[in-house]
Amino acid sequence: MTKTTLAAALAAALLFSLPASAPVEASDTAPAAADLQANPFLQAEWATPFGAVPFDRIRPEHFVPAFDAGMAAHLREIDAIAKNPAAPDFANTIVAMERAGRDLDRVGAVFFNMTSANSSDAIRAIQTQMAPRIAAHQNAILLNPALFARVEAVHANRANAGLDAEQIRLVERHHLQFQRAGAALTEAQRERVAAIGERMASLSSSFQQNLMKDTDEWALFLDEAQMAGVPAPLKAAAAAEAKMRGQEGKFAITLQRPSVEPFLTFAEDRALREQAWRAWTLRGDNNDGEDNKGLIAEIVALRAERAQIMGYDSHAEFTLDDTMAKTPEAALELMRRVWEPALARAKEERADMQALITREGGDYALQGWDWRYYAEQVRKERFDISQDEIRPYFQLEQFIAAQFYLAKRLFGLEFTERKDLPVYHPSVRVWEVKDAAGQHVGLFYGDYFARQGKSGGAWMSSYRAQEKFDGAVTPHIVNVMNIPAAPEGEIATISLDDAITLFHEMGHGLHGLMSDVNYPSLAGTAVSRDFVEFPAQILEHYVLTPHFLNKFATHKTTGASMPVELQQRLIASRQFNQGFATVEFLSSGFVDMDFHALTAEQAKGIDVAAFEAQALERIGAIPEIPMRHRSPHFAHIFAGGYSAGYYSYLWSEVLDSDGFDAFSETGDLFNPEVAARLKQYVFSAGNLRDPMAAYVAFRGREPVVEPLLRNRGFLADGDKRGTAAEGDNEG
Numbered sequence: 001m002t003k004t005t006l007a008a009a010l011a012a013a014l015l016f017s018l019p020a021s022a023p024v025e026a027s028d029t030a031p032a033a034a035d036l037q038a039n040p041f042l043q044a045e046w047a048t049p050f051g052a053v054p055f056d057r058i059r060p061e062h063f064v065p066a067f068d069a070g071m072a073a074h075l076r077e078i079d080a081i082a083k084n085p086a087a088p089d090f091a092n093t094i095v096a097m098e099r100a101g102r103d104l105d106r107v108g109a110v111f112f113n114m115t116s117a118n119s120s121d122a123i124r125a126i127q128t129q130m131a132p133r134i135a136a137h138q139n140a141i142l143l144n145p146a147l148f149a150r151v152e153a154v155h156a157n158r159a160n161a162g163l164d165a166e167q168i169r170l171v172e173r174h175h176l177q178f179q180r181a182g183a184a185l186t187e188a189q190r191e192r193v194a195a196i197g198e199r200m201a202s203l204s205s206s207f208q209q210n211l212m213k214d215t216d217e218w219a220l221f222l223d224e225a226q227m228a229g230v231p232a233p234l235k236a237a238a239a240a241e242a243k244m245r246g247q248e249g250k251f252a253i254t255l256q257r258p259s260v261e262p263f264l265t266f267a268e269d270r271a272l273r274e275q276a277w278r279a280w281t282l283r284g285d286n287n288d289g290e291d292n293k294g295l296i297a298e299i300v301a302l303r304a305e306r307a308q309i310m311g312y313d314s315h316a317e318f319t320l321d322d323t324m325a326k327t328p329e330a331a332l333e334l335m336r337r338v339w340e341p342a343l344a345r346a347k348e349e350r351a352d353m354q355a356l357i358t359r360e361g362g363d364y365a366l367q368g369w370d371w372r373y374y375a376e377q378v379r380k381e382r383f384d385i386s387q388d389e390i391r392p393y394f395q396l397e398q399f400i401a402a403q404f405y406l407a408k409r410l411f412g413l414e415f416t417e418r419k420d421l422p423v424y425h426p427s428v429r430v431w432e433v434k435d436a437a438g439q440h441v442g443l444f445y446g447d448y449f450a451r452q453g454k455s456g457g458a459w460m461s462s463y464r465a466q467e468k469f470d471g472a473v474t475p476h477i478v479n480v481m482n483i484p485a486a487p488e489g490e491i492a493t494i495s496l497d498d499a500i501t502l503f504h505e506m507g508h509g510l511h512g513l514m515s516d517v518n519y520p521s522l523a524g525t526a527v528s529r530d531f532v533e534f535p536a537q538i539l540e541h542y543v544l545t546p547h548f549l550n551k552f553a554t555h556k557t558t559g560a561s562m563p564v565e566l567q568q569r570l571i572a573s574r575q576f577n578q579g580f581a582t583v584e585f586l587s588s589g590f591v592d593m594d595f596h597a598l599t600a601e602q603a604k605g606i607d608v609a610a611f612e613a614q615a616l617e618r619i620g621a622i623p624e625i626p627m628r629h630r631s632p633h634f635a636h637i638f639a640g641g642y643s644a645g646y647y648s649y650l651w652s653e654v655l656d657s658d659g660f661d662a663f664s665e666t667g668d669l670f671n672p673e674v675a676a677r678l679k680q681y682v683f684s685a686g687n688l689r690d691p692m693a694a695y696v697a698f699r700g701r702e703p704v705v706e707p708l709l710r711n712r713g714f715l716a717d718g719d720k721r722g723t724a725a726e727g728d729n730e731g
């Protein structure tokens with residue numbers, strides 16, 4: 001995952017989200033002189049090494065005055081560009097916009113990193129106060145008619161203005177941003193789009209609230225005997241949950257994934273599994289006050305109408321226009337190519353489990369509530385790997401070293417820890433990054449441990465993006481994770497998933513660090529959603545290679561490398577039950593695309609239940625594997641930002657599997673020629689090119705799905721080249 005800087009985050013969040021308001025007037029009130037001394041954001045330069053953020057001097061009360069001053073300065077700059085009497089050209093319009101808003105970018109980068117990595121009541125209060133103001137600020141710029149007229153003029157003349165490829169790309173990106181924000185609409189259209197946006201915000205929030213109620217209100221209270229088969233740690237969590245719900249002495253199973261999923265995996269009582277499974281798959285779909293189907297019908301219709309106003313046939317066409325896939329058809333085509341082999345494998349998995357049921361004397365056909373339970377039985381029989389067996393081989397420090405080793409082997413980068421730079425929490429570490437020639441590349445912050453005030457998950461972000469059009473600015477990049485801190489005096493170990501995530505985030509980190517473009521809008525990870533995961537996910541493949549396991553998976557007490565036999569079992573186990581995982585994911589992907597491929601006309605008054613059933617019937621889905629997220633609780637697409645985009649997890653995996661094959665095909669995981677192309681067209685190229693063109697330049701051809709099929713174990717040819725590493729890529 002990446003978290004982008006202010007401008008990009010706002011641009012993404014802004015799509016239609018706000019009414020077209022009058023431009024916000026710049027405030028004339030200057031900050032008092034004393035504040036200027038104390039507030040680091042009101043100083044032009046930071047006197048730290050490399051201009052690193054002076055976290056030791058930043059207080060929560062500095063943010064609001066800094067935002068105020070930054071927005072005011074930005075509006076003055078934008079106003080000057082919009083009112084410039086000179087004819088619009090690249091330098092006085094596009095470059096001037098790249099140069100504008102520096103103070104706002106600086107405070108925004110620090111602030112939005114704090115809201116996710118190191119929040120507090122004070123930060124949250126500022127967030128609530130500033131969010132609408134910053135959104136209005138961005139709107140005032142993107143919906144400024146005089147400014148848009150200039151951008152349009154430069155855009156229209158871009159081929160004849162003596163611009164190079166990067167400059168033309170920059171003009172196009174700016175123009176597109178204005179367009180997608182609705183700058184080209186008539187007043188009436190803009191009002192309708194704003195009204196749709198407001199209605200959608202309220203529908204999404206009702207969807208989310210219904211889902212939360214349906215998830216939270218249901219619980220199964222069980223006694224000791226009914227918990228048979230459930231491992232001790234899960235039982236302890238269920239006991240705590242029951243106590244919290246006023247039923248001390250019982251065990252409570254809830255519809256939160258971390259509770260119900262393990263219950264379905266381990267509970268021996270088949271009738272109880274059925275009860276839990278039915279409640280789980282019917283969230284938002286109980287024809288009661290919390291039913292989401294009516295909301296979905298309205299959301300789908302409004303999205304289609306909005307797309308039509310924007311000049312597109314469907315919401316999917318509008319959304320995908322600015323992605324690597326480009327069209328719904330391309331995304332669907334990819335899903336279809338994976339669907340058939342995945343479904344075939346899922347049916348084999350079903351047969352394996354049915355055989356086990358029969359062998360044990362069961363006289364029933366496997367059902368949805370049996371799948372996880374019997375999959376676990378088969379998994380134990382075939383691989384028998386426990387976390388306790390693996391974890392001592394995954395020391396955090398070793399795998400931090402491993403990710404730096406990978407950066408060196410592929411790209412010649414050298415990481416040296418610096419203890420003299422300010423950090424926002426004592427456990428945050430900083431490294432200076434240099435290239436093979438010893439030149440300073442940037443700073444890399446590592447914030448690895450879970451703590452209060454940090455959001456869940458893992459992500460990369462930046463404090464400063466790379467650019468060089470006005471003199472070189474080097475990037476300051478951060479990786480944030482949530483590894484449980486080791487007890488005092490013990491060596492910190494991580495799970496295999498954490499090790500893979502560490503490499504994943506390093507990939508995003510290198511994408512930011514190695515960026516080598518002129519303009520900050522094009523730098524690093526400022527690329528489309530279905531391309532940005534590629535540089536992260538390609539590095540995941542290295543973790544489960546014998547090279548890295550032998551070198552870095554060393555036992556925390558004996559120091560011995562992981563035994564080869566265990567390595568092999570570990571790698572093979574990653575392919576287990578992939579038919580199920582792929583089918584449940586793709587079912588959701590197809591239904592998402594089908595809802596959003598409707599035209600405004602088609603989307604009127606749909607019957608959501610029938611629509612979902614028909615979509616699943618068309619692909620031949622099997623009832624034992626429901627969608628990973630059935631429509632009435634598919635928050636990714638009805639309450640989040642993934643509408644017509646759920647496919648992108650798979651799209652990225654096609655790229656990383658095929659991309660990693662570029663190395664394994666040569667027999668050298670660090671092949672210098674392949675690495676050089678990967679650097680030139682991907683890691684250092686930011687948004688210089690269309691993502692497909694960038695990929696083709698790296699790979700020599702368009703991506704193919706076979707490596708993904710092989711990694712998931714769907715090809716029968718026994719070709720085990722590469723690894724079965726699979727990432728954190730299934731939302």
Ligand SMILES: [Zn+2]
Binds near residue numbers: 002508533
């Ligand atoms: Zn990612």
